[in-house]
Amino acid sequence: MSILLEMREISKVFPGVKALDRVSLTVEAGEIHAICGENGAGKSTLMKVLSGVYPHGSYDGEIVYDGQPLRNRGIRDSEHKGIIIIHQELALIPLLSIAENLFLGNEVASKGVISWPMAFKKTGELLRQVGLNEPPGAVVGKLGVGKQQLIEIAKALSKNVRLLILDEPTAALQEADADRLLDLMLELKARGVTQIIISHKLNEISRVADRITVIRDGTSVSTLTKAEISEDRIIKDMVGRDMAHRYPERDSHPGEMLFEVENWSCWHPEQAGRQMIKGVSLNVRKGEIVGIAGLMGTGRTELAMSIFGRSYGKGHQGTVKMHGRPVDVSTVTKAIQAGISYVTEDRKALGLILEEPILKNISLANLAGIARRSVLDKRREAQVAETYRKQLAIRTPGVQQKVVNLSGGNQQKVVLSKWLFTDPELLILDEPTRGIDVGAKFEIYTIMKDLADQGRGVLMISSEMPELLGMCDRIYVMNEGRIVGELARGEASQERIMALIVKDNGKTTGKVA
Template identity: 75%
Template structure:
């Protein structure tokens, strides 16, 4: 059987960067083909070439689709051929209904008049196909991210998709939603829909992919059949070396208590009678990495944000001490002055100004450090940003590059640089490796170890239990806004963490 898609010798150059260098990819009809690589390897760029985001003529190489040359001038051209891409940032309009979103730009209309009865009927059929039972009139803003992702797939099905491209489809999903999406991919495969998935989650790739192509530094490294797929092989091809240890070696040198939180209570910002954090108490020592584990909705982010300048919640009570002194963390500026920093889980919305250059983002939280008598020094800003670019291995042609053009891993390094420039004593990291590849993860783990070696305290919130177990000296377990247990590294395990959560739920019931 002839391939559905062949991409031959694809090269794409941006100013100062060769994003793709002679990449080749073959996709067979009806298969699920995974594409893996580190952040910045060129995966998304390759798919944008295929889908017409980067039009024919803006790249070198040839694309054959159904055996014929594919020369897309825009996304509409590729969609007309049945090639649909679902980007990591969902392209839905929150204030419109499901039906309106499904047929936006593809309206069910005759002579300019929309047939709503037919649109709703088609919407119900499409929603059933993706396992949803919501009414067609439901506004998208009322739905969780998992259901929105399924609506994006329903939208693709409405356009008679033949080749579905999913870019990091489960990056922001909970475990249950991720499993539903993977099940749907397998169902679509059974219906003859060919799919390409870009993902960093190697266990998910192993579950659904028939073949996998690995890209490194903009070039094709290997294509593996399902029988040859293993995490060790994928990692070796992705990063160019064996990673016998997922987490860097570290010998802890733990000192006295650096930060202590006592009796911390937080109420919901909008619902005055709803308490989100209940009497939370914990401490962090110098040179220590402390983890906070819990299921989605346990209150981990709410705890962290409320501590950092009361960025979340209302009617907050409790005490924070830093270095043995009561700390004023009532505003973000005061929390920074006290020696606290917080790396948000949502780097694109809350952590970065995407349209600004690297240099502005890195210095944003400490403008006093690059100014004199209220006047910013561009020379000093550039010097600081260059120092962090080298120290953090931010892969970019220069610090004037806009952050929006960086890969996820490099964006995360910019966020870390911004907060490290404030010289914090305690750094709270909320899902610091979400949506980044194994190579970038390893680098961020190394940065955490360096901070601990300097005698600082690190608090790590993560939904990945192996990550907490591999990095942390102690782990606190949260459930429904309460700290329900504390485990030393020697006694911590996934089973012990889950047992504490289930015991707490049993008591609450």
């Protein structure tokens, strides 16, 4: 194959941080090239350099594209050359139609007048290329994330893409949608479209990638061919060490009963008469990590949020107990006072104030803890944040750093710090490792282990079966808003969990979580 792209010793510096340190990358025409690395390794920064988000002159090094120096002044320059990037945060406008989104800024027009019949015709052709049957006039915001991701690819095809960059394209997708996207990548490869994919999902990379470049701490450390690709080798290069164990070793010795939910029910907040949680009962002992598994959409998050201050649903019924006594969890404040904290699955939208610094985010759920006579003590706030920065190994130049500038794994540690500062006895973790790399996952698992060792209880919801099986003392299985089974660590397996679900309703409509 011929070389389409060379990035030679690229360096990029932000205030207080060297994000890239002489990174080199070579991509052959027509291949799918994967880039792996821990959160904060510099993967997305490198692709922003390539795509013109960071223009020529704002970085050191040289880029050669199709045999010519590439000196983009912005994204439009790179798009004119056929280099299109699809960011992890989709850049679609939800209130506009598919056709309007596809040709926004690239309108199908004659003499300054948009030709909607032609735009709709071209939209239909592009949607068929990515396997979508939606009408061109469909409003994007009413479509699922999987379909929106395919629309982004259709938008790239409308710009005559030659090099397509996908940044964590399957991070928010269900399994079926992810498989569909990976199949499309292979189809595009067959059509001659060169692709670069950034992903933490090593099984997906192994499936589609021809070669993998691993970046660690802003430096390229290896490039592996398809024959050399293995999860163990990728992980070793990513984290700089062998990881013989994906989960920390722990001796589980659950103590007395800590947390109990009895016959808990709630209804949909907007759809009258639709019961979401149906008489759920569960418990967690001191020093115990308990998981909740189930199919997508079975009510796991709704259960957690409804318990934590009735943050979801209406018409709540049932009892929540701590240490055998009923507690009032009718508001978030009361739930915190009862010793319960909840780490949301959506850290960016619900867990953090991204434009605020680390120290303000950490103190947010416990302002009384940094106040003296009802006045916030800035020095105390900084001391608390610095303590958690060290304890949880948050990688940052300082606690004044804005959270938006942190990697996903470090953002998750800030969310955990916020809730640990409330001194919870029970910590509910909803998808605690979503979108973070294997090294950061191990650190999160270690925090969970430490909490259990301290005698606290952990209730974990996860869509990753291996981490439920690897971390939990017991696993509850949910289906259609109910608990349909409970498995001890020694008897839990993916097959047994699926058997409980199938036995419950005789059908499966989603993926194992």
